[in-house]
Amino acid sequence: MLLSAKQDWLGNIRGDILAGIVVAIALVPEAIAFSIIAGVDPKIGLYASFAIAVIIAITGGRAGMISAATAATALLMVTLVKDYGLQYLLAATVLAGVFQIIAGYLNLHKFMSFISKSVMTGFLNALAILIFMAQVPELMNVTWHMYALTAAGLGIIYLFPYVPVVGKILPSPLVNIIALTALVYYMGIDVRSIGDMGALPDTLPVFLWPDVPFNMETLWIVMPYSISIAVVGLLESLLTANVIDELTDTESDKKRECKGQGLANIGSGLIGGMAGCAMIGQSIINVKSGGRGRLSAMTAGVVLLILVVFLSDLLKIVPMAALVAVMIMVSIGTFNWASIKELKTNPTSASVVMVATVIIIHRFNYAKCRGTYLCKII
C-alpha cells in the first residue's frame, strides 16, 4: 500500500508537474466563469479550486483526476446565493462535504453501476447546454466588439494547436487570454473585463468559519442545496473516475474518492470557497498532457493559487470575451457529440432516456439530480 502510495505521488514527477501547470492555467478562467455562474466573486471559485485540487490530491481515490470548482455544482447554488448570500453557500458547501463523507462510509458509490449510460450521457449533454446558456447573457446587449473578440478567442483556442512546435507546448486557452487581453488593452476597446465581475484574490486564503446562525432554520435552508450538491458532485466525480480508469487502464478506489470529495468540499467551505467536484474535461486534459499521478492535481492547485494571487492585477483586465470563449470550449468539450449520431443506432428506449434526461434537467432548472430518479424508475 505504501509502495503504491509512493508510486502514485512520485511515479511520474516530470509529466505530473508539466501537466499540472497546463491544468492550472486552464482552471483559472473556468473557476472565474463558474463563480460568475453561481453569482459570487471570482475569488470564491478560485479559492475553491485551489483547496479542492490540493486536498483531493491527498485524499482522493483516483490518481491523476482533477477536481475543482465546477459548473455542475455552481449551477445548483444560484438560488441559494441570490436569496441568502455567500455565507449560506459556504455553510452548504461544508455540509455537502459531510454528506459526501457519509455516502462514502455507506458505500453509496456502488449504486453508480445502476445508473445507465444513457442517463450519464444525458447528464453531461444537459450540463454542456447549461454551461453554454450561462454564457448567453454575456453576449446580450453588447457591441459588435464582444462578438468579434469571442469569435477570435474561439479561433485561437481551436486553431493555435495546429501551429507547428509552439502549438503543442503552449496551452491554447492561455494564448487566447493573453492575445485578447493585449488586443483590448492596446487598442483601448471598451468591453467588460473580469475586474468588473467582482473581487479577485489578492491574499492567500484564510481559515474562516461560515458566518451563519447555527440553528435549525439555517439547516433547513441549506440542507436541500447540500444534498443536491453532494449527489451531483459524487455523480460527476465517480463518472470522471471511470473515464480516467478507462483512459489509463488502471483502477481507482471509489469509496476513498467519495470521502475525499467530502473532505475537499469541507476544506473549500472553510477557506471561503464554493463546492466543487471532479472535472471531466480537465481530467482528460491532464491525462492528455501526460499527468498520471497525484502530484499533477497538487501542482494544479498550488500553481493556480500562485497565478491568481500574484497576477490578480493582470487578471482584472482580461476581457470577458476571452472567458466566454473558454466556456464555449468547455461546453463543446463536455457535450457528447457521438451521442447525436448514436440516436440513430441505439435502441429507441436508450435514446428516449438520454433525451428525457436532458429535458428534465433543464425543465427543473437542474434543481436536483432527477436523472438518477428517472433511472431508478426505469
Added chain:
Amino acid sequence: MTTKMIVACIDGSELGHSVVEHAIWLAQSSQSTLMFLHTIEHSHQSEHVHREGNLTPNMKEQLLDELSDEERLQSKKRLSEGKVILDDAKQQAEQAGLTAVSTKQRHGTLPEALADLEAEASLVVLGAKGEDHQGEKQGLGSQLEAAIRAIHTPVFIVKTNFTQPKKMMLAYNGSPTSVKALKFIAEGNVISEAVDIHVVAVKADIEEAKNLIDEASMTFSKSDRVISTRALQGEVLETLTSYQQENEIDVTTMGAFSHGKLHGFFFGSFTTRMLLESATSFLLIR
C-alpha cells in the same frame, strides 16, 4: 517427490545474462527444471503528450484510441524483444546440458506473474535491478521488494556478473525466517556441495551469538553438509558486511522481510539495507 522448478525472471538488462547463468548453475546443482519468465509491462505513461490544453469534441474517444494504439505498438515491440531474450536464454541453458527448460511470456507486472507461479516454483531468480534502472550506479530496482513480498518461495537475487559462487554466508539470528533459511540450506540440496557455507550470528552480546551458533550447528549436524561457524559481536549490518568482504563471500543467505511493510516504512527494512550495502548475491527466505 514433486519436481522442483526454478523460475528465472529475465529482461534485456545487463544483469539479465548473469541471471541466466546463475539460474543454470542453481538448476544444475539442485537438479530442478528451469523456466525463464519475461513479463511485458505497461507503464501507462504515454510518450506522446499534447499540452495544447483545449477541450475538443469527442476528446475522450480520440485520446482513448490514441493511448490504446500506442500501447498496442509498444506491446508488440516488447513481445518480440522478449521472445529473442527468452530464446537466447533457453539455448544457453540447453547448451549447458539442462533438458527440462521452458519459457513463459506474459503481460502484467512481475509481482503479479510471480504470485501466479508461486505454487509451482521452488526458487525464483531475479536481477537486483531491471531495464528501467540500468544507468543507476547504486541501488535496487523499483519492483524488487514488491516482487519478493508477493511470494513466499525463496528468492535468489543477482547483483553482479556471474562467477561460480564458492562461499556462502548464512546470517542467522534465531528469527522464524532465519530458521527456515537454515533448514532450506541444510536439507534443500539447492546449493552445490562445492560451496563453503559460513553460518554467522551477530549479537550485541557474544554469549547470545554463541548460543545461536550452537542451535545452527545442531540443525546442520543432521545433514551431511560441512559448515564453518562464527559468532560475532557488534552492530549487525556493519559486522555482516565486513564479514562478507573479509571472507570474499559470494552469496548471502538470510530470512527476509519478517516485518510488515508498515514497519519498513517507519524504521527502514533491514533486508533492504543489507541488499543495498552488500556486493554479494542474495538468497532470501521468507
